[in-house]
Amino acid sequence: MVKVKTPKTRQELIKLFVDFYKDKNHKHIPSSSLIPENDPTVLFTTAGMHPLVPYLTGTPHPLKTKRLVNVQKCIRTVDIDEVGDKTHHTFFEMLGKWSLGDYWKEEAIKNTLEFQTQFLGIPLENYAVTCFAGNKDAPKDTESQKIWLSLGIPKSRIAFLKDNWWGPAGNTGPCGPDTEQFFYTGEKAPKSFDPEDDKWVEFGNDVLMQYIKSPSGKYLKAPQQNIDFGGGVERTLAILNGLDDHYQTSVFLPMIKEIESISKKPYKKNEKVMRIIADHIKAATFILGDEKSISPSNEGQGYVLRRLIRRAIRYGKLLGIDEPFISKVAKTVLPIYPDYQELKRNHKFIVEQLDLEEQRFSQTLEKGLSMFNKLSSDSLISGKEAFLLFQSYGFPIEMTEELANEKSISIDLEEYNKEFKKHQDLSRTSSAGQFKSGLADDSEATKKLHTATHLLNQALRVVLKNKDIKQKGSNINPERLRFDFNFERKLTNEEKSKIELEINRQIKKALKVTMSEMPLKSALSSGAQAEFGAKYPDIVSVYTIGPEAKPYSKEICTGPHVENTSEIGKFKIKKEESVAAGIRRIKAVVE
Numbered sequence: 399m400v401k402v403k404t405p406k407t408r409q410e411l412i413k414l415f416v417d418f419y420k421d422k423n424h425k426h427i428p429s430s431s432l433i434p435e436n437d438p439t440v441l442f443t444t445a446g447m448h449p450l451v452p453y454l455t456g457t458p459h460p461l462k463t464k465r466l467v468n469v470q471k472c473i474r475t476v477d478i479d480e481v482g483d484k485t486h487h488t489f490f491e492m493l494g495k496w497s498l499g500d501y502w503k504e505e506a507i508k509n510t511l512e513f514q515t516q517f518l519g520i521p522l523e524n525y526a527v528t529c530f531a532g533n534k535d536a537p538k539d540t541e542s543q544k545i546w547l548s549l550g551i552p553k554s555r556i557a558f559l560k561d562n563w564w565g566p567a568g569n570t571g572p573c574g575p576d577t578e579q580f581f582y583t584g585e586k587a588p589k590s591f592d593p594e595d596d597k598w599v600e601f602g603n604d605v606l607m608q609y610i611k612s613p614s615g616k617y618l619k620a621p622q623q624n625i626d627f628g629g630g631v632e633r634t635l636a637i638l639n640g641l642d643d644h645y646q647t648s649v650f651l652p653m654i655k656e657i658e659s660i661s662k663k664p665y666k667k668n669e670k671v672m673r674i675i676a677d678h679i680k681a682a683t684f685i686l687g688d689e690k691s692i693s694p695s696n697e698g699q700g701y702v703l704r705r706l707i708r709r710a711i712r713y714g715k716l717l718g719i720d721e722p723f724i725s726k727v728a729k730t731v732l733p734i735y736p737d738y739q740e741l742k743r744n745h746k747f748i749v750e751q752l753d754l755e756e757q758r759f760s761q762t763l764e765k766g767l768s769m770f771n772k773l774s775s776d777s778l779i780s781g782k783e784a785f786l787l788f789q790s791y792g793f794p795i796e797m798t799e800e801l802a803n804e805k806s807i808s809i810d811l812e813e814y815n816k817e818f819k820k821h822q823d824l825s826r827t828s829s830a831g832q833f834k835s836g837l838a839d840d841s842e843a844t845k846k847l848h849t850a851t852h853l854l855n856q857a858l859r860v861v862l863k864n865k866d867i868k869q870k871g872s873n874i875n876p877e878r879l880r881f882d883f884n885f886e887r888k889l890t891n892e893e894k895s896k897i898e899l900e901i902n903r904q905i906k907k908a909l910k911v912t913m914s915e916m917p918l919k920s921a922l923s924s925g926a927q928a929e930f931g932a933k934y935p936d937i938v939s940v941y942t943i944g945p946e947a948k949p950y951s952k953e954i955c956t957g958p959h960v961e962n963t964s965e966i967g968k969f970k971i972k973k974e975e976s977v978a979a980g981i982r983r984i985k986a987v988v989e
Contacts, residue, residue, distance in 0.1 A: 489684050496626055507604060
């Protein structure tokens with residue numbers, strides 16, 4: 399990997415960033431709490447702009463300024479399954495700078511390039527950018543392209559992408575194109591920028607909020623046009639130090655070394671397990687250390703916290719760690735982040751809570767694993783059995799799912815949800831549904847994505863002309879859908895575009911979605927699709943999309959679904975990748 403001229407530590411990187419924008423009349427604001435104020439829709443602060451939403455919509459900032467800069471601590475629990483690779487994290491820091499209706503694209507882009515190339519030392523020969531390609535709602539962003547060209551970025555290093563659009567956060571509000579910055583991590587960057595080449599790594603993004611989406615769905619010019627820059631500290635730090643593994647940077651290395659010392663095993667032979675342990679303990683340390691004093695529990699942020707700690711403990715067992723170790727690793731976090739005084743103030747609370755949670759779970763973990771092994775002798779774990787693991791042994795349902803996936807067996811989640819509701823009076827947003835949609839979630843966003851998954855299932859067979867394609871698994875939360883299917887090769891860009899087109903065609907047809915209950919044998923003989931390897935009860939729910947005589951899709955499913963495909967919105971594939979030999983995975987959203 400190419401190493402830039404000026405490697406930086408975390409503290410040096412942050413100081414450079416903040417001082418650079420303070421010199422350009424931005425006022426420095428502190429990192430907000432990880433627990434959002436006055437926002438019941440999310441459990442954690444997920445981006446630097448999250449606490450600033452009122453000011454992005456016109457409310458004057460109390461500092462009487464239109465220029466802000468900060469580094470925001472964030473927690474994201476979506477796609478926790480990705481943690482364990484080189485780059486994904488539950489806790490991360492976000493470099494942020496904002497113009498609240500002040501300067502616009504030219505100054506924003508010029509400042510970004512100046513900081514990244516002149517202050518961080520990133521060479522132009524390893525630099526590329528993307529701009530918005532345009533759609534029916536907004537034109538192609540040639541304005542940003544012209545600015546980049548005027549600053550010396552060659553045309554061959556500027557790519558136009560349809561995905562370069564942010565927002566709005568809800569159904570209405572500020573939104574607009576964005577322009578991302580990329581660094582080439584290979585030995586010698588090609589003259590032309592190919593966004594599909596994994597060696598090009600995004601490390602910054604200027605969001606250009608020039609529109610307001612109205613309640614009627616129209617995109618209008620925003621009365622206050624904002625700039626919102628975001629850049630990952632961990633990703634930038636890895637680039638600056640010539641590393642492709644974030645866990646080898648200074649913000650993780652002390653933790654990794656402590657795990658190596660405790661387990662007496664090398665990182666190089668246990669990378670995934672050690673990354674998960676380090677990631678989860680760091681996230682747990684910051685949640686415990688937050689000013690809001692969150693403790694492990696069975697609801698809300700406390701549920702997420704408990705899930706992280708217990709998952710780290712289980713992975714510790716895979717390394718052969720038999721002694722209490724969570725708080726020992728957590729103690730290495732504080733010196734990495736000396737600027738977060740709340741960690742120092744709450745050090746005693748952090749250690750006490752981690753030790754207590756580890757003691758609680760360790761007492762039942764081995765018994766619970768033994769019970770799981772007994773229950774998993776069959777190819778299906780009943781909902782009552784899964785609830786027993788939760789109630790008696792403290793296994794969050796996601797952990798049971800994870801263990802079941804390792805053994806390629808299924809869980810009756812519908813029955814589990816019923817058992818759970820009998821014994822716990824928890825709101826859906828305070829349960830595992832917020833964490834991984836592990837519990838029932840019938841939000842409007844989830845209904846749309848769930849129904850879109852049915853369309854995707856059929857569209858794959860139609861576009862790829864392969865009737866043997868079957869669902870191999872799925873995971874849906876209000877943010878995105880994830881769908882696994884059998885196929886031997888990577889999809890081409892043309893195939894992905896055709897799949898999107900096919901699905902959006904069915905959405906525009908406004909097909910009716912109906913549900914009927916019938917015996918399993920009748921459902922299968924009627925042509926209803928079923929998930930490969932899954933076990934079903936004798937009576938099943940069958941969802942039909944389109945006319946019963948000639949439906950577009952017919953599947954055995956438990957829901958939730960929309961009543962008409964026109965409710966779904968626009969379907970967009972975000973990623974397609976391999977997850978196992980002969981198994982592909984698609985991640986997608988609806989807009």
